[in-house]
Amino acid sequence: MKMKYCLAFLTFELFGGLCHSQNSEYPNIILSYSENQTLYFHEYNPPLKVKAEYTELSQALNQYPEQLIQSILSAKNQNWVDYNTLGGTENSSKLDEAHFQKIILMDKEKNYFELVHKLTFNVGSVPTALVKFYFYQENQTPVSGCHVMQNINGRWQKTSHPSLSLLAIAFMRFKTEVIKGVILGGSKDQEVIKLRQRITTNGSFDLAKLEKEFSSWYSPAKDEKKLKLFTDPKAW
Numbered sequence: 001m002k003m004k005y006c007l008a009f010l011t012f013e014l015f016g017g018l019c020h021s022q023n024s025e026y027p028n029i030i031l032s033y034s035e036n037q038t039l040y041f042h043e044y045n046p047p048l049k050v051k052a053e054y055t056e057l058s059q060a061l062n063q064y065p066e067q068l069i070q071s072i073l074s075a076k077n078q079n080w081v082d083y084n085t086l087g088g089t090e091n092s093s094k095l096d097e098a099h100f101q102k103i104i105l106m107d108k109e110k111n112y113f114e115l116v117h118k119l120t121f122n123v124g125s126v127p128t129a130l131v132k133f134y135f136y137q138e139n140q141t142p143v144s145g146c147h148v149m150q151n152i153n154g155r156w157q158k159t160s161h162p163s164l165s166l167l168a169i170a171f172m173r174f175k176t177e178v179i180k181g182v183i184l185g186g187s188k189d190q191e192v193i194k195l196r197q198r199i200t201t202n203g204s205f206d207l208a209k210l211e212k213e214f215s216s217w218y219s220p221a222k223d224e225k226k227l228k229l230f231t232d233p234k235a236w
Helices: 065-074 078-084 097-105 162-173 176-184 190-198 207-216 224-230
Strands: 008-012 035-050 112-123 126-136 143-152 155-158 204-206
Touching: 035 065, 035 176, 065 078, 065 112, 065 126, 065 143, 065 155, 112 176, 126 162, 143 162, 162 207, 176 190, 190 207, 190 224, 204 207
Parallel strands: 008 204
Antiparallel strands: 008 035, 035 112, 112 126, 126 143, 143 155
16 A cells, blocks of 8 residues: 655644543534644555454454544444544434444445545644545445544544534545645646645645635635536545
8 A cells, every 4th residue: 555644734723722522512522722733644545445344342442543444334333333432422423223233234345435545633632633535335326525533542533523524524525636736745737736825824734724715616606617626526
């Protein structure tokens, strides 16, 4: 598997002061003050297929983002879903027995995640990752998505929060070659070069500028040219 990494600066702003997941108004993510952080970009080349290989919860160590994704797909009961979720049962999706029976009986070769690219950085001191994927299901059109996760107490856990939701959507919709060119640099595409210039501040990748730029492609009117240039037509 070929990997591409970027060591760069990330400038971003989340809510207020450092909040612990147990006592925050938003209990399913760790937040921090505005700050600069190191940013890593990883391209799965070729895309990494992740299947429901775990048969029991004890196998799901979730020491890496990819292991958490495998655990999410493998989860065969509500306790397992709670385990994968930051904040546990209070914040986890509640799934019925029919869902878990489907997971138990499904063909692992025809139902799987295909990982495309990954972004990792710290929020305060908390490792945070976004992973773009396609979810392949038997007899259905693949669905795009992005998992947001944080590493708490040595274990990656799925999370969500309005402060990262727009970034997750943008990261999921970007073509890999575009987001790679923006973060890594070195693109020969003049439109990507200009995009990179628009969303950096003093050489740092600026999350606020990225979100403003991305939002402008959709509102007040769709910018069809930029959507065609920069976004993945297979992503929702």
